Amino acid sequence: MIRSDYTRLDPKRRNVLAPIKQQFAGEWKQQEYNHRLNFYTVPPTAEISLEQFEEWAINRLKVLSELETCTFRNRSPEETATYMAPLLEKHLPLHSNSSRSSALQEERRKDHYSHFILRLAFSSTEDLRRRFSRLETMLFRLRYKDDDTRERQAFVNSLDFAWETVGEQEKAELGDELRAATGSTWKGNDDEGWFKVEWERVPELVEQRRVLLKRGMAYVPVREQMSLVVSEYTRRLEVALEQTARALPRLDEDDRLSPILSHLSRSFAAPDAAYDSSSALPGQLQPHAGNIDALSQHFPLCMSHLHTTLQKTHHLKHFGRLQYTLFLKGLGLSLEDCIVFWRRGLSDKTDDQFNKEYKYNVRHAYGDVGGDSNRRGRGYTPYSCQKLLTEALPGSGQQHGCPYRTFSPDNLVAMLQTTGIHDRDVIKGVREDVGKQRFHVACNRVFEFAHRGEIKKVKDGGMWSASELDTILHPNTYFKRSFLLKHLDDPAVDVKMED
Template identity: 70%
Template sequence: MIRHDYSRVDPKRRANIDHKKKQFATAEYQQLNYEHRLNFYDLPPTAEITLEEFETWAINRLKVLSELEGCSFRNKGPEETAEYMKGILDKHLPLKSDSSRSQKLQDERRRDHYSHFILRLAFSSTEDLRRRFSRLETMLFRLRFKDDDPRERQGFVHSLNLEWDEVKEDEKRELREELLAASGQKKGDDQEWFKVDWERVPELVEQRRVLLKRGKAYVPQREQMSLVVAEFTRKLDDALELTARALPRLDEDDRLAPILAHLAQSFATPDAAYSSTDANIDGLSAIRATSIDTLAQNFPLCMRNLHMTLRENSHLKHYGRLQYSLFLKGIGLSLDECLVFWRRSFKLIDDDKFQKEYKYNIRHVYGDVGGDANRRGRGYTPYSCQKLLTEPAPGPGQTHGCPYRTYKPENLIPLLQRVGVNDRDVLKTVREDVGKQRYHVACNRVFEWSHKNEIKKVKEDGSWSVNDLDTIVHPNTYFKRSWLLKHLGEGNVGVVNGGEKMEE
């Protein structure tokens, strides 16, 4: 699909030598006709494009995908995301409906098609990239599916030829009540249902939004999207797997590989955001188990809450321990001190039980034990806000996660008051933020309030740049910034620079 360079062997001539390649060669100039706006990307593109097109199209799609990812990091709801993405999509990856009668219809669809396949190449190399790519492409597909013209969408779905059983009239009558209850609908709005094996709609099953009978899921027409999207993801995942396997055998000169590598690189995971240098905070001497109680004042609410629970109960459940140990590791507590910390904190547990049931997990967190990969990676990285906000909510007796999300507002406010946040306006806006699911905004608001004097000071004397006061998206950043601000004038002003690697 690359315009050939005359100094090289003509690819078509090469193809003629090898009969296997010949069959592909004939397809070379076949332009696909894109009947529908949406695309399942079943067929790879076959025509030629220039190197420049190759790169710009890919970069444009990449921009769209990273913006999408940003939306999910910022916990934007579906409507908000759609609103936000509209402009970006129109700019970088426009895709108009048939009804627009646009001249560029085919051209836009071709771009969409090609750029998808280019990124597929770039992001199929590792499991991690594949998973992210598939997640984001699915998000993009869902976004487009939603705002597609209903009639065109119907046509597209029809063209997919998915095998769905329709629920017959008599069965519908018989199960009417249950069908309506399961799909959460008012009586009266009549509609159609499909019957499929429940395994095909795991998403709907998980949220209890379909009726299940003997292994069959009764999916209302309205939930069709979920089915189509699931099918899209499934196909894409399979295809990515195949691409990954074919990648080493890519019949390629050295023009594409650098572009692909570059694309993959610029898509680096923000999850690997924590670096061990963040543990080094100038002016903060080596942390000991005994100093945690004092330092807890600088902890973000999620960690402070764990600390208080730990002091109250002399115990924390598994996920709480995990989250807290990782954080403590992140602020520079050594394994030995961490073990001392937990041993002393679990006052009610005898040594034997501690050794048997808890020690291993703490060592595992630090990469002291466990599989090869765990040891080499020195255990896990401390959890980011993103991670805490997307983990399953805590169950009975558990306290991990982000309190802004897991606490009911009536319980959150007293908790904040307990840690000294008593400004009525702040509490009110926090409540609003939380109501809109902007948990990190609420957390940053509390940070700004409780450090308002210090922030004012560093802003005024210009010792901290704007970047140093960027939104906090990692509990360890919270701690570091808080500690530094509270210890201004102790010879460490300005040491934050370069300390914001966590967000990259």
């Protein structure tokens, strides 16, 4: 019985594989690109020159790194779209059918090939794969959004997702619930349709409670289709990247490609807003357990809030301690001093409690204890603004995160006033920035105000280059720049900013 079942299945399987096989075995022919968007399911098969291979890859890489920069700068989707438009046009143009451009096929070919070349270059490690799929997803989403509505629908239909449409009867039964869940303003007219999919396929909609859930099925309104398409794109890309990674060792190639590929993946080194060890203080001004309080006048709001809370309550919750410890580590505070600092700060705790419950975490953050890789990597890196702005909001009793984001505007303004910011325009600007969720802009605004005299001086005197006054994206950069600006005339501080 079972055997006969298999023989019946077998030819079917072969049928499914057949087109792809034929493509590989048959002649290398040019592919037709009917749609502007591409799920990149079929690898390219025609030949291109080595120069094209490299040039196209570099162009795409340029686009992806610019996209990444946008996330680091916290640009909103709209800002990102505006910023990216000219760059895309330059490096990786992709026009819709309606544009009737003669270069359509050529553009799409380049898009298709460059995607697959980078896929090869970025499949080797998990870290690269994750970054690649994140950025490719961003790119896809960007293009999806500005695509011609009709062509987009044609593309989606061509993908042949097995999405179940919610029938009229079910729609009527669920009625109000459907509308409440999706925030729909739809009242009675049957224009809007819903899909029914397993909730796992739309995690971000579930997370934001933007769909109705019933017994594991999510009811997705048609206008949220993008979310579905994009998550399907990511899912397939991730699977494909895994497969590429596994196939990589067996890559049948002459040795012209691998140098290019490894060069590409190396140049993908992040323009990261990461902590840079040189943002520690110059040697003779080494911070120690005793002078943190004095230095705290140069702290950004996120850290001075932790500092004052610790002074007031003699306690901080875990994530607050972690954030602060890493910042202090970034200042160049030694592990021994940091332990002393916390011992004094947590003055309500007994020595026994401190040693048992707090010391380990400090040592862990410095990489003094923990697993091999933690020790080898010397603990964790101080948190960047990006990190502070994307992590979960603090719960009750917690103080971590970026105050520009976590405080209500009134509490934020009150806090700024205690630090001496009373200027009405600045406060107004901060309120606007925060309202638009541009938290780091607000923080930089406050910085520029608090250091306006010094900034003018270094600018006028040509002492600092523009890059040294670039937007601050890291609390430790904030500290160091503030410290240096306030000690311009101090001969002991004869060190310029990094770079």
